[in-house]
Amino acid sequence: MSKELMDALELLEKEKNISKDSLFDAIENSLITACKNNFGKTDNIRVEIDRDNCDFKCYADKEVVETADDVMDPMLEISLDDAKKISKKAKVGDMVSVSLNSKEFGRIATQNAKNVILQKIREEERGAIYNEYFEKEHDIVTGVVQRFIGKNISINLGRADAILNENEQVKTEVYRPTQRLRVYVLEVKNGSKGPRILVSRTHPDLVKKLFEQEVAEIQDGTVEIKSIAREAGSRTKIAVYSNNPNVDAVGACVGVNGNRVNLIVDELSGEKIDVINWDENPGNLIQNALSPAKIVAVFADPEEKSAKVVVPDYQLSLAIGKEGQNARLAARLTGYKIDIKSETQAKDAPGFRIEDYMDDEDDEEYEGYEEYDTEASEDAADEGSEE
Incomplete structure (x- = not known):
């Protein structure tokens, strides 16, 4: 015995x-x-x-x-x-x-x-x-769609079931029983009937964790993810920075022929992903964040966390994006409130005249603002106007 x-x-x-x-x-x-x-x-x-x-x-x-x-x-x-x-x-x-x-x-x-x-x-x-699952909180796990509980979905993670609430589901995705999904663990609570695990498919950190898994340079710390903004199911903007001058941060994340980013796009059911370079200069960062639109000038106020952007007339709709999505994501990514105007609108707006941003003591510098001018040389853009 x-x-x-x-x-x-x-x-x-x-x-x-x-x-x-x-x-x-x-x-x-x-x-x-x-x-x-x-x-x-x-x-x-x-x-x-x-x-x-x-x-x-x-x-x-x-x-x-x-x-x-x-x-x-x-x-x-x-x-x-x-x-x-x-x-x-x-x-x-x-x-x-x-x-x-x-x-x-x-x-x-x-x-x-x-x-x-x-x-x-x-x-x-x-x-x-x-x-076991508390250690995986704020990380991604793979599960299998098990059953529908009203508008919520039960996801089997192996030793436990998780709940994918309706507001954590991507509206454009269709979930089917036995379908394998990678989900982001939002929270793990210890209840009387066992752990209650809440997961998400919409959280921005889901994209961040997928990049960390797919990009070796992020895993070893060579490339950092500085900021991320997401509208689940539609588009994500992610700003990256390289700690090694010999490593291109955007190239590392995109991969050869886009193989790395395409794996993530496939996992997110075709969601578009814009990978941009992070820049300490707010003007440069905002210009990058509004990609693929061409920018004439950026006037960024670091204290007010606001920026005024001038774009060519024919680029206005591209800069703003469908239903304002491009500008909205750029604002979230940079943390700046962005006001975009075309060149024609800027000329007609007194508050947008360059003279209004000049220091009385030095007409060559902008007081409290940083400018990015796409028509200037690369060196001039780097040296740009300073506070």
Whole structure:
């Protein structure tokens, strides 16, 4: 029986990720519970388990009294004559350990002990699953679409099920049972019925984590993802920066013939992804963020976190994007409120005249603003107007 018990414990440890020590503790507690149900008390009862071979014994510590007539409670006291059968050195007032025969436990006591063990196993299994997925919080995992619960979807992650709420689903995606999905783990809560895992397909960090998995330069820290803005199912803009001047950040993320970014686009069901270079200069960053539109000039105010952008007349709709999407994503990516005007509009707007941004002391510099001019040389753009 001891070998069978050990085999069972090792199997539970392997399959359920429950430590044998926890299971031994559960067995000890179950035996103490069985003693209480069988004898009515457990204050003086001890259980010892050999954790190498699973042999166990139950003892009751009893006080030695003079004669059998002096024994008031057989579970707490033992006569001197009986005590000497256990230990010849026993004397009145000593405590002796009396072995209890667990085979004498009644059916109800045995059933209760079994329930204690099963309850402990369930608790440890829930704890192990919670710990496993809690470590994956704010990361991506692969799951299988299992069933629809109203407008929500149950995603099987292997050892646990996750919930993909309606507001975390991409409206343009169609989910089918048995479909494999990569999802972003939003939150893991430990509930009475096990861990409750909430996942998302719309979170911007889903795209970020996919790039981290696909791009080796991001994994080793050569390339950093500085900012990301996403409208799930439609378009994502991501700003990247290279810590190595010999490594092109955008090229590393796009890959040869676009193979890296295309893998991510396929995972996101065709969502468009714009990868741009991060720049500490707000003017340059905003110009990059509004790609693919051509920019004439950018006036960025770092203190107000706002920018005014001038584009050629024929580029206005491209810069703004369909329903304002390009400008909206650029604003989220850069953290600037962006006001875009065509050259014609800028000429007619007094507040957009370049003279309004000039310092009275030095007409060649812009006070509080940075300008990016696409018609200037690359060097001039880098040296640009300074605060």
